Amino acid sequence: MxxxxxxxxxxxxxxxxxxxxxxxxxxxxxxxxxxxxxxxxxxxxxxxxxxxxxxxxxxxxSVRDDERLTTPLVREDGDLVETDWESALARAADGLGGVRDAHGADALAFFGAPHCSNEENYLLGKLARVLGSNHVDNRARLCHDNAAAALESRVGYPASTLGMADLAESDLVLVVGANPAVQQPVAFNAFVRASDGGLVHLDPRANETTRAADAHLAPRPGTDALLLQAVAATLLAADEHDAAFVAEHTTGFDAYRDALADLDVAAAAAATGVPVAEIRDLAADVADADGVAVIAGTGVEADDGATADALLDLLCLGGSLGPESAADGGGFALFRGLNNEQGASDVGCRPDRLPGHRPLTDDAARDRVADVWGTEIPDTPGLNETAALAAFGERIHGALVVGENPAVSKRDADWTAERLDSLESLVVVDVYETDTTAHADVVLPAAVGLEKEGTVTNLDRRVQALAAVADPPGEARTDFEILCDLGTRLAGDGFDYAAPADAFAELRAVSPVHADVAVGERWGSDGIATADGRAAFSEGDVSVEAADVEGLALVVGSRAGGFGASDVRADDALHLNPADATALNLADGDAVRVSTDGASVETTLTVSEGVREGVAFLHADVADPLVRAGAATVDVEAR
CATH class of the missing domain: 2.20.25 (N-terminal domain of TfIIb)
Structure with a gap:
């Protein structure tokens, strides 16, 4: 006892x-x-x-890190110097307010972050719009922009259509462009490995997820959509799709079927580099499964949404969308990387949507928000973070950056620094000194997630409560407190919340997806939430021509972990297939230079059968200069 x-x-x-x-x-x-x-x-x-x-x-x-910011900083004579909170907040409000007075609210940009809570991102979006600007965004959402857009247009919301626990009921899990065994290992082990169903991994490189898979298909980069269409064409040719689901829950099937009718599966196999037998085996697995689940990562983003569309088409053919399908483990799981990446967009921290993913151009949606906020909402969509950064010093003259580091965007570092320096006022709220704080006029020290209250929304739409289990160091404050103070100084009324729970209550009043959700629950349903309750098939555009690629296709491995965390990641080596290494007269362990126009990196070579021919694989941290230079292909030589 x-x-x-x-x-x-x-x-x-x-x-x-x-x-x-x-x-x-x-x-x-x-x-x-x-x-x-x-x-x-x-x-x-x-x-x-x-x-x-x-x-x-x-x-x-991160709580114990001695490198944390602990005191407000303001720029004096070119240097950042310590000051008190009153002086720093006054300087921040004067700077941003001065830009608004001189150039109008449209000259202000607001960047949020997935490290911030739902309530903090909600307040940032509210502040931007109350002031009159729709230039509000969180850059992390762009990592899954194409897949989210496909889900929004086809299913009705840009989020996973099933819960993580549903994956354990799946007859077949298809992992595409993701490595959840490393990126989301707890979910992968608890729900995917726990399933009695099959696991197929589609990726040009074998990795930790492949080791757990029953089959690995390695298409040439850029041909994932064609491979999936070949699978769909195989199902259609054999009349092995779920005709009842298609008739009751979809639109556009006839045009889609006609578009795929003449697809030459053998030619598609040749273009993708995947044998016909493997395509037919996958089609058979889909046909035999009652519930097919897709786990998609950033690897589906490279073709403007074609892969995401092809995956949704395949789920529609198999009857694996909607609440009944989710109970059988069927649906689309968007495996986002950062802790509140889903929630930041849900609450309206994006330039074209209001809280609850309502279009900014929807008069009724704007009226609903205006009634609660007590102010009119500008109806012209703003610039996303990428476009806003490019407009710094021209259209944009002031920025409030909360938990974001735009100085490390995928652009040339000197160009980005010049953009940041061109602002008349740059206010940064962050946990550490960053490449962006180096250009700031005001830096405000923030708490980390373990030091704050509020909520975050995980990758399957579950709204979860945060608890402050540690104290912020020095004079650091939560982003919520900072935004309330700045909001009051810049906008007056509407930012005097006693606690994050008050902001969440207001969010429920303006956001349809949060109206009936309690903390601890998943917002929305697993149904098809389009206006007509049906999921539309894509147009089925296909091309079986193999791309004529000069050089090796660059495939970049995702980062694992977040700020302040031990980074569990791949090694720093370049990975090449043995055939490519031989053609380049290189051997395992050689020192190599990987280059593209305008950028290069130096590393060592690992020769691996796990990488398909024609691919150069690098971890994101190593590949960063190449990514900034816009590299799709690279050259490799000994150094």
Whole structure:
């Protein structure tokens, strides 16, 4: 009995101290470790066994980091110097307000971040629009922009159509352009590995996820959509699609079927580099499955949404969309990377949508928000972060950057620095000094997720409560407190919230998807939420011509972890197929230079059968200069 009581007490303590891991979008629950050490996992919807990955276990490293910003800074005579909060906030409000007075509200840009809570991103979007600007965005959403757009247009909302727990019921899980065994290991182990169904990995490079898969298809980069269309054409030719689901829940099927009728599967196989037999095997697996689940990562973004559309078409053919399908493990799981990447967009921190993903151009949606906020909402969509950065010093003259680091955008570093320096007022709220704070007029020290209250929304639309399980260092404050103060100074009324819970209550009043959701629940339903309740097939555009590529196609591995976390990642080497290495007269371990027009990196070579021919694989941290230069292909030589 003593042991049982001790365990019960420990569980009660864990539940009381629990918060949400800030280091990825899975949303595991955790609590402080003994004496501030490694975090302890606490059972929750995303980690039912209370397990944590290596990243999550190290979550409190950011709390103890001596490099944290602890005091407000303002620029004097070219240097950032310490000051008090009143002086810093007054300087920030004067600078941003001065830009508005001199150039109009449309000269202001507002950048949020997935490291900020729902309430913080909501306040940032509200502040922008109350002041009269729609130039508000969070850059992380652009990492999944094409897949989210396809989901929004085809299903009705830009988010996963099923929950993580549903994956355990899937007969077939198709992982495309993702490596969840590394990027989301707790979810992968708890739900995907737990499934009795099959696992197929579609990626030009074998990785940790491939090791758990029953089959690995490695198409040439840029041909994923064609491969999936060949699978769909195979199903249609054999009349092995779910005709009842198609008739009841979709539109555009006849045109789609006609577009694929003449697709030469053998020619498609040749163009993709995937054998016909593997295409037919995948089609058979889809036909035999009651529930097919897609897990998509950033690898589906390279072709302007064609791959995402082809995946949704395949799910429609198999009857794997909607609430009944989710119960069988069918649907589209968008495996986002950062902890509140979904929530930041849900609450309206984007230039063309209001809270709840309502179009800014929708008069009724704007009226609903205006009634609560007490002010008219500008109806012209703003610039996204990429376009706004390009407009710094021309159309945009002032910016409030909260938890974001636009200085490391995928552009030339000197160009980006020039854009930042051209602003008349740059106010940055952040946890650390960054490449962006180096250009700021005011820097305000912020708390990390473990030090704040509010909510975040994980990758399957679950709104989860944060708890402050640590104190911010020095004079650092939460982004929520900072935005309330700046909002009051810049806009007057409407920003005097007593706590984040008050802002969430207001969010429920303006956002349709949050109106009926309680904290701890997933917003919306797993149904098809389009106006007519049906999912439209794509037009089925196909091309079986193999791309004429000069050089090796650059494939970039995603980063793992977040700021302040131990970075669990791939090695720094360039990975090439043996045939490509031989053609270049290179051997495993050679020192190599990887280059494109305007950029190059130096590293060592790893020769691996896991990389398909014609591909050069680099981790994101190593490939950064090449990505900034816009490289799609690279040259490799000995150095």
């Amino acid at each position: 003593q042991d049982a009581n001790a365990a019960s007490n420990a569980n009660d303590r864990d539940a009381a101290d629990a918060t949400v891991c800030p280091l990825c979008a899975v949303g595991c629950h955790l609590a402080p470790g003994e004496d501030g050490g490694r975090a302890r996992g606490v059972p929750g919807p995303a980690n039912p066994n209370g397990r944590l990955c290596a990243k999550g276990a190290s979550a409190f490293e």
